[in-house]
Every structure is written in C-alpha cells, then in structure tokens.
Amino acid sequence: MGLQTNGLSLEVVGREITGRPVPGKPRRPAGPYLLGLPALLLSCLLLVPIGVTVVAAFRTPGGFGFGNFGVMTDQGALRAVGNSLLWVLVAFGIVVVGFFLALLSYRLPAVTTFLQPALVIPFAVSVLVSGATFRLLFDPTPERGTVTAVWTRLFGSSPVWLGPGLFWLVLVSAFGWTWLGYVVSLFRAGLDAIPDDVTRTITAEGVRGWRRMRALEIPLLRPIAGVVTLTVVIAAVRVFDLVLIVVPGSMQQSADVLGLNWWRATTTGDDTGRTAALGVVLFAIVAAVGLIGVRGLRRRRWAMPVTVVRPDPSLGRPKPRRSVRRFGWLIGLAVALVWIFPAVVLVITGLHSPAEAGVHGWWSASGLGFSSFAAAANVGLFRALLSTLIIASAATAVLLVIAVPTAYLVAWGGLPVRVGRAVMAVFVVLAVTPVQMYAAPLRDAIDAAGLAGSRIALALVHAAAGLPFAVLLLRSAFASAPPALVSEALQGPVRQSAVLATVQRTYRPALIAVAVLEFTLVWNDFIVGFLISGPGTTPLSLVLWGEARQFSASSGPVAAAAVVASVVPAVLMLSFWRTVVRGLTTGSRP
16 A cells, blocks of 8 residues: 655555454653653743732732732823833834845845844844943934934934933834844845745746735745744833833833833832732733734744755846846945944944043044943943853753753654644743743742842743743754655664754754854843842843943943943854844755
C-alpha cells in the first residue's frame, strides 16, 4: 500500500495478524514530558503572583465580587484607559508607515544600503535613552532645544513642545523612532521571502502598483503583519518609562496610561484590592490583543515558508538600472541622516561639560571634553554596568537552557493536540502579561525570602518573563523545519548527519534571535528592576533615570550615561541584526 503526505512517500507492507485485537490506545511515553518541567517551575514565578493579584482584585470586605473595579469610575483611571487606547492607534500607525517604508526599500533595493543601520540603532537602545534623546531635541528653550531653535529662527517664536497637549508629539516621535526599524526589517524580510518566479509571473500578467500589492504582497505578508502588529501594540499598551522621562512631572497625570496609574496608586497607599483591579484591567486589554494571535501562532503555517534548495541567482530579480540605484542611494541616505540625527545629538551633548550642556545646545563649540562622562561615573555608572552585565548574562543563559527543550516538546514532543493548544495559549497570555500583574506579590515574596537586591533573583524574574516569547519563537522555528527532513533525520541513519545539519539551519537563526533579544531586553530593562528589584542591584536604567529626574541641570551626565548604556546593545544588534530578523521570521531562508 502506498501513502503520500507532506511530500513524503511511504510504502507499507502488511503482515498477517495473529492473536486477538487489543482494545484501547497505545500508551504515550512520559519521558518527553520531563522536558517541560523546568519551564513549569520557572513559570510559577509569574503564575503564582498573578493568581494572588487576581484573587486580591475580586476580594471585597463582603466576600468576592466586582466592588474593587469601581476604581475604573475614577476620572484618572478613565483618562488612563483612554490614553492606553490612544497608544494602540499609534502602534497601528507605525505598522502602516513601516510597511510602506519596507515596500519602498523592496522596490528600490539601494535604499537599504544606508537606511538599515540607521533604523537598527534606535531599536537597540532602551526606551529611557529614546525618551532622554527626544527631550533634548524638544527642549523648550531655543538655546538648548534643536526643534525649538529651528522653529524660532523660521517663525520668530516657538510653541512649548513639552507643554500641555504638545508633549504627545514628543512621546509619539520617541516611540516611533524606537520601533520603526523593527517593523521595516521584518516586513522587508517577508518581502524578500516571496519566490522570484511568483513575482515574475504576476509582473508578466501586467499586475502592477496597488493591484500587485493587494494581490501578492499583502496576502503573503499576513503572517509577518500579525506578528509585527501584535508586538508593537503590546509595547504601546505597556508604555511606562517613556512617559516618566519625557513628560514634565506637573503634566504627567495628563499622559497617564494604565500602567502608570497603577504605579501611582501603589505609591500613594491606595487599597490593594483597587490597585489589583487596575492591574487586572490592564492585563485584560493586552491579553485580548494577545489571544487574537493565538489562532495564527498555533499553526505551523504561521512561519514563513522554508526554501530547502537554494535559488538559482541567475533567476533572481533583475538588477535595477544605475540611475535607479543612485536614486535609491540618495533616498536611503537622506532618510538615514534624518533618522540617525537624534543619536548624533545625544553623543555630542554627552561630549559637553555638565555646565555647558545645561546652558547651551549640542551645536555649541565650547565646553567639549569628557567631564560629563566623569560626572556619570561618579554616580555609580560603571558599577551599574557590571551589575547589568551579570544579570543580563545570567537571565539569557537560564532562558536558553529551559526554553529549547520546552519548545522542542511543544513542536515535536508528541503532545496531544488539545494539550499543545492549551500550552500555546498559556504562553501567549504570559508573553503579554504586564509586570503590574505580578510585581507587588513577587516583590513581597522576594523581600520575605531575604533576597531583596539579589542579582540572581532579578535574573530569574527576567528569565521567567522572557520564557513565553522564547518558547513561542523557538517552537515556530522547530515546526517550520520540513517534515520530510525531520523524518529522514530521525529514521535515515545513512544521511542523518547531513539532514540534521539542514534541519538545524532552519532554527539556528531563531536560537540566536532569542539570545540576542533576551540579553538586550534585560540590559535595557527599567520597569522590572524599578517595580521589583531593590536598590542593591543597581541596574543601568535605574541609574540613568535617577540622573534624569533633574533633567535640566544634568542633561550632560544624562546624555553621557545614555551613550555608555547604549554601546553594548547597539553593537550586539548591528552584529546580529540579519540573523535576528531571520530568526523572528523563522526560517525565511535555509
């Protein structure tokens, strides 16, 4: 009897049945389930505090009910919900802009030459650094703020960019500067994965412009669009530190989002049940967004198609004419210069003395030197660097050791279909869970255990928070390996090593992506350290925020500290960015 499935041909030879039929199903071996045990234990660091927060939200003096959710009728909470929803619209806008920029770079490949590095750097730096950079750019005094100085020169006077209402422009600019490179890179990877013969065929049929985008590019990019939109929307809903550093203290309540509103309630001694209810509302919003992607994430088709046979270069897209390439270079160079300009302002400001940076802008030729770096070092910058390096390295190592076997178990471990779907749903929900859902109980537990200020405790919390996303990404990479190759790797001893090498190439980029992203996220973290850790761990971002609280007087040391804090993640991202993008799109190339 012959059987064909997924390109794999099987020939089955029957034999005579002896003995009576045995009822029931064959037993599933329990051994593979042990691969998921470390992940279960680590996830309990989040699951137990989340459960405590949910119980506290529904517990009232009279029993259990929705009484604590009356906090949502407060004017401040309603404003925070409205602002959080506004951030969702901002995220959708950034995805649309990023898609068209990726499409432009695909139609004019020369644009990428200069644009790609300029877009990667903002994504590598922390949100605090982005916020500090744009606060320097939009400083309300024309002697220091670049935008204010240009506007005053052109129109005679300038609005107060960090004043009521206008601070939204600064916030959205900083957020877009950080995330646009991520959006463009992933869309561009998806466009590059479209088979050339499909592109040539549809072009030969005369389908161009908007019709080509609707018929070819948008349908094929739906998996990438889903992942990109999910990531950016969740980042927008969880905005926290950007508002803290950009918006002056007197106006921060006008820019409150749910996460900040929760933090203010906890610091002012509000009832724990009401603050827990705020956390649950924030969790419900991001979980709803995350669950929309469950249907796509649990499909193996979520991954971009894997090309096992390398394409013939002679059959690729035709090379553009020289004039078109030059036009592309000019556009790419112009956009890259604009995009990298905020980073240049940050570096030059850090090279001015603290006194000069507090009075004049980056264009001033006096006061140049390294005294701002020395001032930043005097407040514990290098001790914070060492501490952050230890925490980020430990969290990344723990994450990789636990996430790889768990992802293998979910992808190829033979879990029952319903169990596999339930596990995926839990990981998706945990991946989008805001820190506010587990921060307070976890901080209390760490304090009670005498681990306040412990780097190991903070590294474990980071590993637990990063585990769901790592498992989802690695699971998709494992699942994207062609089933025929996996079968040969498992059953064909003659070609096993060669086939395994081919299979590994499909998920090696995802493994590197998980390591690089986890290290960078922990390095740039502010909110986990701020809400959970004690002052003894001194993560880098906490030192930076401590200096930024007196921004006008300490802009030089803040800029210097921001430059030092950004060197490691920027070098890491620039070195591995292509591999990270391939890992995020899970095997778009062999």
